[in-house]
Amino acid sequence: MSEYHKRGGAAVAALNRMDAWEAALVLNLRLWSEGPAGQEHVRGEFDRALNQTHAKRAWEDFDSLLRRIIDLAHRPMVRHEVGCNCVGADECVFAHLVGTASAGHLNDAALIATLLVGPAHAEHIAILAGEVGQCARRIHKHHTAFPTEKPHRAVRLH
Template sequence: MKHAFFTPSDARPLALSDLRLAESRLVLMLRLWREGEAGQAQVWNGLCAVLGSNRARNCLAAFEDVQRLLRRHGWRALSVLPSEVCRLSEDEAAFARFVLTATEQDRDVAYLDASFLVSPAGILPLILAASRLGLPLLCEESRCRLHEAMRPV
């Protein structure tokens, strides 16, 4: 049997630049939301700029539902870093991964991830709210990829 040895340099922390567009937007939303009214206005303006006001309103309502469910049913509060930090906490990475997993309809993995975030009573409502939150962000990501592919070389 052969065992792998890991050095501290092997386990470098994730950075925002390592994430997909939708994941990085989720982490930034999570960070800015906790900074009060100025951060919340920044989240709203950013969503309106890329999604339009109707989709931004729906996305923000789903985000607030997710936050409410995490507060009510969460095992513990997520560790969220300040918005100017480039690296990710494990909770932020898990949150972004969970939302996209729920949105991409990988229900078994989403159910498992949700069980680490909330008590059993909150799992299904959290998965539903997360899928409503992630869908507009994935649409934005797809539009960006399409525009990038259509750009003349």
């Protein structure tokens, strides 16, 4: 892999330092990128957390967003392994895009999207990212409604 393409993998954050819903989003991105088995795992998460209608729509939005980004990207999107605590630059941009869009800041989200795709597609990507983010936040609320244990906040680099 060339040095140019490695830039998107530079560690810029850590999963255990992100909001839980954003960390889950990055993990789902990684799983989805692994192929059919990982995609089925992500789809299963949606199925367990949401009713059938919402789960189907959430999966379609998530899958569509990632397929569009991959198809339209300036360069291949770089990611870390599923079990890695590091968050690469591309993964962080993706999480920031989804977070900004789902917070209702679509103009800013479209600008962030241009870090991944061309400007002609940025607005559509931002709108889709907003849908994905709203769902990710809803799933997180579902999973944390009755926390059973305190989250582990230890810092581990690798």
